[in-house]
Structures are given as C-alpha cells and as structure tokens.
Amino acid sequence: MSWEVVIGLETHAQLSTASKIFSGASTAFGAAPNTQASAVDIALPGVLPVLNRGAVERAIRFGLAVGGTISRRSVFARKNYFYPDLPKGYQISQYEVPVVQGGTLTIAAAEGEQVVRLTRAHLEEDAGKSLHEDYHGMSGIDLNRAGTPLLEIVSEPELRSAADAVTYARTLHALVRWIGICDGNMQEGSFRCDANVSVRRQGDSKLGTRCEIKNLNSFRFLQHAIEFEVRRQIELIEDGGTVVQETRLYDPDRGETRPMRGKEDAQDYRYFPDPDLPPLAIDEAWIEREKKYMPELPQAMRARFVATYALPAHDAAALTADRETAGYFEAAVESLGGDRTTAGKLVANWMLGELAAALNRDGRTIASASIHADGLAALLRRIADGTISGKMGKEVFEAMWAGERGGDADAIIAANGLQQISDAGAIDKVVDDVLAANAAIVAEFRAGKEKAFQSLVGRAMAATKGKADPAKVNVALKRKLAD
Amino acid sequence: MIDASIAELSASLRAKRFSSVELTQAHLARIESLDGKLNAFISVDAGRAIADARAADDSIGKGENGALTGIPIAHKDILVTAGMRTTCGSRMLANYTSPFDAHVVDRLARAGTVLLGKTNMDEFAMGSSSETSYFGPVRNPWHLDYVPGGSSGGSAAAVAARLVAGGTGTDTGGSIRQPAAMSGVCGLKPTYGVCSRYGLVAFASSLDQAGPFARSAEDLALLLNAMAGHDPRDSTSLERAEEDYARLIREDRGAKPLADIRIGLPAEYFGAGVDAAVARAIDEALAVFRTLGAETVAVALPNVKLAIPVYYVIAPAEASSNLSRFDGVRYGHRAATYADLADMYAKTRAEGFGAEVKRRILVGTYVLSHGYYDAYYLKAQQVRRLIADDFRAAYAKCDAIAGPTSPTAAFKIGAKSDDPVQMYLNDIFTIAANLTGAPALSIPCGFDRSGLPIGLQLQGPAFTEAKLLDVAHRFQQATDWHRRFPAGTE
Numbered sequence: 001m002s003w004e005v006v007i008g009l010e011t012h013a014q015l016s017t018a019s020k021i022f023s024g025a026s027t028a029f030g031a032a033p034n035t036q037a038s039a040v041d042i043a044l045p046g047v048l049p050v051l052n053r054g055a056v057e058r059a060i061r062f063g064l065a066v067g068g069t070i071s072r073r074s075v076f077a078r079k080n081y082f083y084p085d086l087p088k089g090y091q092i093s094q095y096e097v098p099v100v101q102g103g104t105l106t107i108a109a110a111e112g113e114q115v116v117r118l119t120r121a122h123l124e125e126d127a128g129k130s131l132h133e134d135y136h137g138m139s140g141i142d143l144n145r146a147g148t149p150l151l152e153i154v155s156e157p158e159l160r161s162a163a164d165a166v167t168y169a170r171t172l173h174a175l176v177r178w179i180g181i182c183d184g185n186m187q188e189g190s191f192r193c194d195a196n197v198s199v200r201r202q203g204d205s206k207l208g209t210r211c212e213i214k215n216l217n218s219f220r221f222l223q224h225a226i227e228f229e230v231r232r233q234i235e236l237i238e239d240g241g242t243v244v245q246e247t248r249l250y251d252p253d254r255g256e257t258r259p260m261r262g263k264e265d266a267q268d269y270r271y272f273p274d275p276d277l278p279p280l281a282i283d284e285a286w287i288e289r290e291k292k293y294m295p296e297l298p299q300a301m302r303a304r305f306v307a308t309y310a311l312p313a314h315d316a317a318a319l320t321a322d323r324e325t326a327g328y329f330e331a332a333v334e335s336l337g338g339d340r341t342t343a344g345k346l347v348a349n350w351m352l353g354e355l356a357a358a359l360n361r362d363g364r365t366i367a368s369a370s371i372h373a374d375g376l377a378a379l380l381r382r383i384a385d386g387t388i389s390g391k392m393g394k395e396v397f398e399a400m401w402a403g404e405r406g407g408d409a410d411a412i413i414a415a416n417g418l419q420q421i422s423d424a425g426a427i428d429k430v431v432d433d434v435l436a437a438n439a440a441i442v443a444e445f446r447a448g449k450e451k452a453f454q455s456l457v458g459r460a461m462a463a464t465k466g467k468a469d470p471a472k473v474n475v476a477l478k479r480k481l482a483d
Numbered sequence: 484m485i486d487a488s489i490a491e492l493s494a495s496l497r498a499k500r501f502s503s504v505e506l507t508q509a510h511l512a513r514i515e516s517l518d519g520k521l522n523a524f525i526s527v528d529a530g531r532a533i534a535d536a537r538a539a540d541d542s543i544g545k546g547e548n549g550a551l552t553g554i555p556i557a558h559k560d561i562l563v564t565a566g567m568r569t570t571c572g573s574r575m576l577a578n579y580t581s582p583f584d585a586h587v588v589d590r591l592a593r594a595g596t597v598l599l600g601k602t603n604m605d606e607f608a609m610g611s612s613s614e615t616s617y618f619g620p621v622r623n624p625w626h627l628d629y630v631p632g633g634s635s636g637g638s639a640a641a642v643a644a645r646l647v648a649g650g651t652g653t654d655t656g657g658s659i660r661q662p663a664a665m666s667g668v669c670g671l672k673p674t675y676g677v678c679s680r681y682g683l684v685a686f687a688s689s690l691d692q693a694g695p696f697a698r699s700a701e702d703l704a705l706l707l708n709a710m711a712g713h714d715p716r717d718s719t720s721l722e723r724a725e726e727d728y729a730r731l732i733r734e735d736r737g738a739k740p741l742a743d744i745r746i747g748l749p750a751e752y753f754g755a756g757v758d759a760a761v762a763r764a765i766d767e768a769l770a771v772f773r774t775l776g777a778e779t780v781a782v783a784l785p786n787v788k789l790a791i792p793v794y795y796v797i798a799p800a801e802a803s804s805n806l807s808r809f810d811g812v813r814y815g816h817r818a819a820t821y822a823d824l825a826d827m828y829a830k831t832r833a834e835g836f837g838a839e840v841k842r843r844i845l846v847g848t849y850v851l852s853h854g855y856y857d858a859y860y861l862k863a864q865q866v867r868r869l870i871a872d873d874f875r876a877a878y879a880k881c882d883a884i885a886g887p888t889s890p891t892a893a894f895k896i897g898a899k900s901d902d903p904v905q906m907y908l909n910d911i912f913t914i915a916a917n918l919t920g921a922p923a924l925s926i927p928c929g930f931d932r933s934g935l936p937i938g939l940q941l942q943g944p945a946f947t948e949a950k951l952l953d954v955a956h957r958f959q960q961a962t963d964w965h966r967r968f969p970a971g972t973e
Contacts, residue, residue: 042813050716
C-alpha cells in the first residue's frame with residue numbers, strides 16, 4: 001500500500017523594520033531583557049497601537065513578488081488568549097481580510113518544477129518570550145520581541161514530501177531576503193515554519209486528519225520533523241489507529257514530535273476587528289510606489305542568465321541563490337568585459353569553483369568575501385589574455401584571498417614572476433636544454449615509449465617553475481623530436 | 484469665588500482680584516471639609532496643586548495666561564496621570580501609577596489648569612451610578628442618600644459641590660451626560676475622535692470619548708478648546724483644523740439668537756418610561772428655546788429603541804478584550820498565593836475585579852465566542868449602522884435633537900444595584916450618541932419634587948459641538964438652572 005503525503009506550511013517571516021509594528025521601540029536582536037519594550041509593548045493602561053507603515057510596505061512588496069492580490073482594504077483583528085508573554089491578552093493579527101490574498105511560489109520540487117499556490121499572507125505582531133530556566137521555579141518574561149512585525153505566509157496543502165517542503169521553505173526564505181523584507185536569520189527566529197502534515201492512501205481524494213508541528217526554526221528540523229510525523233501517522237493507521245487532529249512540538253534532541261495540545265483544548269480566540277485600528281487602506285498609488293523598490297526577481301534573473309550568458313540552468317540557479325551572489329556575478333562580468341558568453345562562463349566557473357570553496361572553507365558569505373568582483377575580474381583578465389595559466393590563477397587567487405599585495409592580482413603576478421613564458425625563442429631554448437640533458441628519455445621516446453614524451457614536458461615545465469605555456473612546450477617538443 | 488464660572492474666574496485671575504494659589508486653597512479647603520461625605524475623590528494632591536497654582540500665578544504675572552490658566556480642575560480616575568495613581572475605581576489598579584500623562588491630561592496641564600486630584604467612578608467606567616467603585620460609592624451633593632449618576636459621578640459631584648471649577652469625564656454610553664444631569668451640572672461628550680483616547684484606560688474602544696464637566700456651556704467650550712486636538716498616538720484621533728468651540732457663544736445675535744435653529748423632537752424620547760417631573764422640565768425648556776427663536780420639529784428614530792441591546796453586546800465585547808491585560812503579570816493586583824498559572828489568572832482577576840466588571844467580561848466573552856459572533860457582535864454592528872441611518876435622516880430636518888438626558892432624576896444609593904437591567908435603562912437616551920460617534924451634551928433644566936436636578940440632552944451631527952454649546956449657552960443666558968447650587972452637603 002502506498003501513501004501520499006500532504007503538507008502545507010505556515011511561515012512567519014519577521015519584517016525588517018527598525019521599529020515594531022505598533023510602537024516606536026527598536027526591533028534589534030539581542031538587547032538585555034525588557035529594554036526594548038515600550039509602554040505600548042508592555043500594554044500599560046491607556047496605550048494604543050499605531051501601525052508602522054514600513055511593515056505594510058514590506059507586505060505589499062511580498063504581494064508583488066508572489067503575484068498575489070493586495071487587499072485595498074484589510075482589517076486588523078484581535079486574537080484573544082491569555083499567556084504571560086502576551087501583554088495585552090490578545091495578539092493583533094489579521095483574520096478575515098488579510099493584506100495579501102493568493103499568489104504562487106515556483107519551486108524546484110523532486111519531480112520537477114512545481115507552482116505552489118499561496119492561500120494568504122497577513123500582518124501580525126509577535127509575542128514576547130517566556131524563559132523557564134534559571135528562575136528558581138518561576139518563569140522569566142522578556143518582552144523585547146513583543147510587537148515585532150511578522151508576515152505570516154500560508155501555503156495551500158500542495159507539498160508532497162518533506163524534501164519538497166524544505167525546498168519550498170528555502171525558496172521562500174531566499175525570496176523574502178531577495179526582496180529585502182526579512183533578514184532570514186533563523187537562529188534569531190526571523191524565519192520559522194509551522195507544518196501541517198497529513199497522509200492518505202494513494203488515490204484517495206479526501207484529505208487525512210492533519211497535525212500541526214509548531215515553530216520549526218531550521219530547514220533540518222523542518223525536514224526531520226515532517227519525516228518523523230509522516231512515519232508516525234502511517235504506522236499509526238497501518239496498525240489500525242486513527243490520527244487525532246492536534247498541535248505537536250518537534251524535539252530536536254530526540255528527533256520526534258510529541259503532542260502539545262489536542263483539538264478539544266483548541267482555544268476559542270474570539271477574533272473581532274480591533275477597534276483601535278482603522279481598516280488598512282492601500283491605494284493604487286501606494287502599490288505603484290512599492291513597485292519602484294522591487295528588484296528583478298530570482299526566477300526572471302535566472303532565465304536571463306541562461307539567455308544572456310549561455311549558462312547551464314543549474315549554474316544560473318546557483319548564481320541567483322541570493323542577491324549578493326547575483327550582483328557579484330554581474331559586476332565581475334561587467335568588469336571583465338569582452339564577449340559576454342565567454343566572460344560569463346569564466347566568471348561562473350570561478351565563482352562556483354574557487355570562490356565558493358574559499359567561502360565555504362572560511363564560513364563566510366559573499367558579502368564578506370576577501371576578493372571583490374573587480375578583483376576577481378582582474379585575475380580572470382590575466383588568465384584570458386594568457387599572462388598566467390589557469391593553474392597559476394589558482395595560486396594567485398589564494399594569494400589575493402590572503403590579502404597579499406593588497407589583493408591586487410597584477411601585483412601578485414609581478415612580484416612572484418608568475419607570468420607565463422610563451423615567447424617562442426625562450427621556450428625553444430628550454431626545450432633544447434631539456435633534450436640535451438635527458439638523452440636517455442629521448443632515446444626511450446624514439447624507441448616508441450609514448451610516456452617518455454610526457455616526462456619531457458614535465459621536465460620543461462619544472463625547469464620554468466611551471467611558468468611555461470604547456471601547450472607551447474608541447475608543440476616545441478614535438479617539432480624538435482620530429483627533426 | 485467658588486461659585487463663579489471658569490470664564491468669570493479667569494477674568495478675576497487676570498484682573499488679580501485673587502491669585503490661583505488662593506483659588507486653589509479655597510477649593511482644597513472645600514474638598515477637605517466636604518469630600519468625607521461625598522467621596523468624589525480617590526486621590527487629592529494638595530502639594531502638587533499648590534505648585535501648579537504658583538506656576539499659573541507666574542504665568543499670569545508675566546501676562547502669558549490663557550483662558551484656563553490657574554483654574555482648579557480634577558480628572559476622572561480613568562485618565563492616566565504621571566505622579567498620581569490611576570485606579571479606574573478598581574482594586575485591580577488600586578496602587579497603579581502611570582509613567583505618562585493621558586493626552587487630554589497633558590493638554591489641560593499645558594493650558595495652565597491646576598490639577599487637584601482624581602475623581603471616583605464606577606469601576607472601569609462600568610455603571611450608571613458611581614456605586615461600583617472599589618473606593619466606595621459617590622454621593623449626590625443635592626441629596627447624600629442619592630447617587631450622582633455614573634460612571635463619571637465623582638467629577639460630576641465635585642463640580643456640583645464646587646470642589647473644582649471644572650473636570651473631565653469619559654463617556655462610553657452616557658457616563659458624562661447622565662451624571663451631569665443627575666448632579667445638576669453641564670457635561671459634553673465630543674464627537675468620537677475629537678479628543679485623543681491615548682491615556683484613557685479603555686473600556687469600549689469604539690465608544691469611549693473623554694469630555695469636560697463644568698457649570699456652564701461656555702465653560703465646557705473653554706475646556707474642550709484645550710482638550711481637543713489630533714494625537715498621532717491614537718489612530719482613531721481625527722486630524723482636523725483647530726477649532727474655537729466658543730466662537731458662536733461670543734456672537735451677539737439679539738433677542739432671538741436661535742432664530743435659524745430647528746430642534747428635532749423624537750417621539751421615542753418623550754414616551755412611556757419618562758418620569759413626569761422630567762417630562763415637564765423638558766417641555767418648559769423647549770418653550771424657552773422657542774422663545775429664543777428656535778423652531779421645534781417632530782423627527783423619528785425608529786431604531787433607537789435597539790440602542791441598549793446593541794450597546795450591551797458591543798461594549799462588553801470590547802471590554803472583555805480590553806481588560807485582558809489586567810492579568811497580574813506586569814502590574815496591578817496579583818493574588819498572594821496560587822497553584823499554577825491558570826490559578827494565578829483566576830484568583831487575580833476574581834479578587835481584582837468587582838461584580839459588574841465580571842458580569843460584562845462574561846457577557847463580552849460569550850458574544851464573541853465561536854458560533855455566537857455572527858448572531859450577536861456582527862448583528863449588533865449592523866443595527867448600529869441602522870441607528871446611525873435614523874439620525875442622518877433626522878438631521879435632514881433639524882440641526883439638533885433635544886430630549887431628557889435620563890428618564891428619571893437620581894435614584895437612591897442601592898436602589899438599582901441588584902437589577903442590572905434597570906440600571907442599564909438609565910442610559911436609554913444617551914447611548915445612541917456613542918454608537919453613532921456624534922456629539923451630545925447635558926445641561927440642567929429643572930428639579931423634581933425631591934429637589935433633585937433634571938438634565939436636558941442636546942445631540943447633533945458629527946462636529947457640531949460649537950453649535951450645540953451655543954444653543955445650550957443661549958438657554959443658560961435665559962435661565963438660571965445652572966446657577967443653582969446644592970445645599971445638601973453644607
């Protein structure tokens with residue numbers, strides 16, 4: 001019996017505003033507890049919320065990026081429940097009319113490209129944090145995070161595996177960073193997912209009972225949590241049991257999900273429109289204004305890279321993983337100049353080869369790479385014009401990365417005398433010297449030992465400390481041996 | 484000097500017939516001798532008042548005084564004040580002091596008023612009698628066995644007993660106008676959004692509005708001039724050009740100053756349920772308006788009878804959510820012992836809130852519950868629009884609507900405490916203005932056989948405060964009801 005897995009994700013992306021969604025307090029991460037909680041965030045008697053337009057701008061940009069409908073009028077609602085880190089006793093969210101409705105996200109799913117439909121995206125405020133350790137049996141409350149702006153992005157239940165769910169989350173993560181609305185820092189909780197998971201027998205049209213796994217703040221946890229949950233549900237049904245609708249938590253230490261609260265404990269949030277906030281009106285002019293801030297989107301850029309630079313699709317995808325990488329690529333190609341296809345290919349090879357390896361080795365991102373796009377282009381120019389060999393290029397790259405000679409490719413080449421020897425006279429002289437000094441090997445060659453030729457090339461290269469143009473050495477050797 | 488209006492006091496201060504310190508001391512002395520009986524104040528800060536008065540006298544000395552410089556006032560204890568506790572008449576906030584001033588508190592302070600203290604009220608403004616306060620009931624200065632009305636009964640009683648020259652209240656369903664009527668003073672609920680709600684501890688956010696109490700319509704205008712104004716901290720505060728609410732009052736329009744005013748009389752405000760003495764006083768007031776040139780016309784408000792049920796869905800719904808923040812976690816009362824978090828919440832709120840507040844939280848929680856929302860809250864919002872439509876239609880035929888503020892004069896303390904529905908009916912004529920957001924005021928217009936005051940309500944379309952105040956002022960120029968003072972306390 002085969003099973004179909006059905007997954008929908010609810011993703012909370014923290015919007016990158018300097019201040020909170022309904023107060024002027026800072027959203028900076030890592031401050032001492034409760035130092036970034038204003039009277040509004042603490043919910044002192046008499047305070048009122050004022051909407052941060054920056055949060056709305058970011059929501060509009062998201063709507064534009066996914067091709068959703070941006071509501072001309074959306075409504076903030078109160079979601080009422082008691083919890084010590086929820087100061088007002090309600091969370092201001094959007095319920096019946098969200099700011100963005102619909103839209104799609106195209107992902108590279110296991111079975112090929114998949115267009116995942118989005119249900120909605122709505123604005124809401126984050127709660128504070130409860131700290132249950134180190135307080136001698138009491139709980140600590142930190143309200144710095146209370147009121148942080150979030151965009152909750154809800155997908156339709158169209159994902160069919162843990163791997164596809166992760167691909168969706170990664171694609172969404174890349175998109176919100178690409179359009180600059182979220183810093184995507186998962187360790188700091190800026191991007192976290194809830195997964196709704198159910199299974200059904202292949203061919204069933206009715207959805208199975210779902211469980212919601214809360215607060216998955218890494219792609220690895222997302223993958224493991226879903227995989228565990230799918231196994232659990234299938235085993236449960238195959239053993240004759242039934243899945244109970246409930247909210248579950250993933251325990252990364254044990255690698256399992258466990259129940260948090262059941263349906264019967266589901267709270268009645270008593271949603272109603274927040275009378276402190278007028279409906280959010282977004283007119284055409286506002287949307288047009290935000291369009292001006294929209295960068296070329298990754299999908300479009302990918303297609304353009306394939307068309308303009310004749311790059312393979314997977315190279316184009318890798319180079320558009322984030323805006324910094326794409327920007328680096330285009331800047332380096334521009335700086336290198338010449339034929340676009342040749343330059344594009346060369347830059348792509350070096351970025352995905354040496355540069356990626358160096359970044360990975362040092363645990364850096366492209367924004368903090370030791371070699372800037374202009375620097376890489378200066379190096380590649382010397383390879384393209386034959387000043388140095390590709391092999392020498394790698395040495396120069398390492399020297400640049402280490403900051404030698406101010407990272408200047410030409411200075412490093414000159415200082416170390418790395419210029420390729422391609423002068424015919426010089427090469428002839430080297431070859432003559434090698435032939436004269438290695439009569440035995442020449443004899444082997446003449447006796448029909450092909451390997452002896454490579455040995456002679458090697459000796460010529462060694463004699464020039466690798467600087468001779470190997471192709472020219474080859475030609476010269478062949479010519480002289482044929483004499 | 485304590486009998487004078489704010490306008491008269493201001494002129495005397497300017498003429499240096501007495502100082503603000505002397506004026507303030509006279510009022511503090513009255514509080515000292517009379518408030519033991521009235522219980523109008525929860526907090527009095529004489530030191531701060533004298534300091535405010537000195538600063539006011541300095542300004543007057545430099546000729547920098549405005550219409551309110553040096554005038555002693557009091558704030559309802561639901562408007563937060565830095566440095567003076569704000570209790571909302573509740574055990575929950577019995578020891579709570581705000582780190583900031585409410586917008587209207589700040590504006591009145593900047594206008595040079597002298598703050599004497601904070602006035603008693605129904606707990607969290609939920610009530611029509613000022614009996615539900617954790618700090619005990621307020622008594623009516625006209626008769627100490629009677630309630631002063633509510634919920635802003637402390638401010639109404641303090642102005643009536645001349646403990647202050649003016650004061651503030653808040654009005655969610657009549658909480659300024661009804662106590663003004665029952666205490667024989669003037670009270671105004673401005674158009675929703677004219678005064679910022681920042682620092683007004685929310686009861687029902689879509690209905691709450693702060694407004695002034697005083698002994699004349701002219702004084703109300705002077706206080707409103709200081710209180711009104713846009714506040715970016717309140718998203719429902721309106722951005723309007725500054726307005727002088729006393730401008731029409733200053734016009735000289737001869738013997739028939741209301742010649743171009745049509746006063747609408749809804750049959751719904753003159754039917755069964757209105758006490759005979761109240762009906763007679765209103766009729767006599769209408770005769771005065773006609774003498775002043777006004778025309779009275781019949782209008783109909785067929786849906787206004789639904790105002791009370793609509794209000795008792797919407798207001799508790801909003802209140803149940805607004806009062807959730809009083810959970811014992813960050814400030815306010817917290818139970819001394821509890822087993823766990825749920826028990827902490829339950830005990831804290833059971834101990835911190837009084838019966839009426841709990842009743843409304845329960846009602847509000849119920850009407851917002853899953854499966855009931857459409858039948859109650861949504862339906863109430865729809866009827867709210869029907870009521871607004873009624874008023875729009877009526878105002879096509881008239882400039883203002885007149886009637887009794889309350890169907891009866893004040894009742895005895897305890898008389899309606901056990902019957903919430905009877906208590907709620909006190910607000911039958913005042914609630915509609917909150918549901919529609921329109922301005923309305925109450926002025927004294929007579930007394931019943933027991934010598935208890937009767938109030939006349941004037942309502943108008945949004946932003947017609949200046950006109951309503953002018954109509955009230957012309958009435959007060961022709962009558963002296965507002966110049967009568969209670970002897971019951973002295």
